[in-house]
Amino acid sequence: MRYSSQVKPISYLKAHAAEVLTQLSEQREPLVITQNGEAKAVLQDVASYEETQETLALLKILALGNQDVEAGCIRPVAEVVARLRAKRSMA
Structure with missing residues (x-):
């Protein structure tokens, strides 16, 4: 998108x-x-x-996830699913 067509002076x-x-x-x-x-x-x-803010929030979540992956803070999916199911059955 070109913003040059959408430029107006403050007086306008x-x-x-x-x-x-x-x-x-x-x-x-x-x-x-x-x-x-x-x-x-x-x-x-x-x-x-609002759409821009939501997009930025999602991008921030992705960036944090990528940092966790790079830092080695990951767990196998099966382990995470099992932990979630255990928590759900307790509630």
């Missing part, structure tokens, strides 16, 4: 805030806000933000 945001919010929710594309010709912020709709 101030003058068209409601329109910008409508576009964000309909198009689901982030908007780069500039100030004095420099990119200063990125606006996105809430649904996209």
Whole structure:
């Protein structure tokens, strides 16, 4: 996705805030806000933000798992399944 088509100065945001919010929710594309010709912020709709946060959380879990594998902190699947079944039968 190219963000160059979704760049607006802060003055545009101030003058068209409601329109910008409508576009964000309909198009689901982030908007780069500039100030004095420099990119200063990125606006996105809430649904996209939540999806991004969920994706980052999953990537963090994967990275932690990879660190555990590299550190040798692994167990055979059969052992883990047996332990889970034992806990389940106790509850």
